[in-house]
């Protein structure tokens with residue numbers, strides 16, 4: 001594997017998809033990686049329009065058991081790795097994923113905290129033998145209050161979008177960033193996207209030389 005893997009993480013409404021769309025547009029005119037726009041793959045978890053991604057969204061909407069939900073997210077991660085991430089890295093591409101395994105540690109670490117002893121660590125360890133670790137992770141940081149304000153018009157998908165729950169998720173993301181400071185770059189995502197885009201592009205450019 002010789003490409004690089006960049007992930008965007010953060011609570012709901014923190015601006016990850018907005019940033020991904022901006023980079024995707026920019027990549028069409030000024031390729032982010034090497035010389036061609038096809039050398040960057042933009043992707044996401046949960047995956048969209050796939051068997052496993054559809055199962056995850058059905059689980060979120062139907063309030064399934066949190067442990068069952070975790071394993072559906074993990075199945076989606078496994079499929080994402082084999083269908084998209086690994087082939088792109090093997091072909092020396094840059095992969096940018098909107099959410100990845102840290103979302104599991106942060107969210108399912110919180111949904112399972114009363115069911116599984118040390119749920120956060122349990123979820124992290126479940127990934128270790130088979131996942132592909134990102135080279136760089138941008139953590140989009142906003143307050144849970146701003147998150148809920150930004151998400152308030154979304155309608156049905158509100159299961160995770162509650163201030164108290166998002167406080168726990170934020171604490172889990174913080175723990176992940178503290179454990180691996182060399183992988184994480186914290187983005188002040190309450191600032192304008194244009195400003196943060198510059199920071200992100202600079203860090204991605206540095207990755208090319210590693």
Ligand SMILES: Nc1ncnc2c1ncn2[C@@H]1O[C@H](COP(=O)(O)OP(=O)(O)OP(=O)(O)O)[C@@H](O)[C@H]1O
Pocket residue numbers: 010011012013014015016017018019150151189190191192193
């Ligand atoms: N830097 C920013 N400042 C203010 N508003 C923003 C900023 N970035 C995104 N937004 C707005 O916040 C809302 C949520 O953004 P977006 O969908 O990109 O978040 P997200 O992190 O992808 O959310 P989710 O993970 O829940 O899908 C959108 O209405 C978007 O226009």
Ligand SMILES: Cc1cn([C@H]2C[C@H](O)[C@@H](COP(=O)(O)O)O2)c(=O)[nH]c1=O
Pocket residue numbers: 012045046060073099100101103104105107108160161
């Ligand atoms: C990957 C992943 C996601 N989630 C949560 C986070 C969101 O509230 C929803 C859907 O994601 P989207 O980016 O807003 O479409 O799922 C999660 O709990 N665990 C995960 O691993």
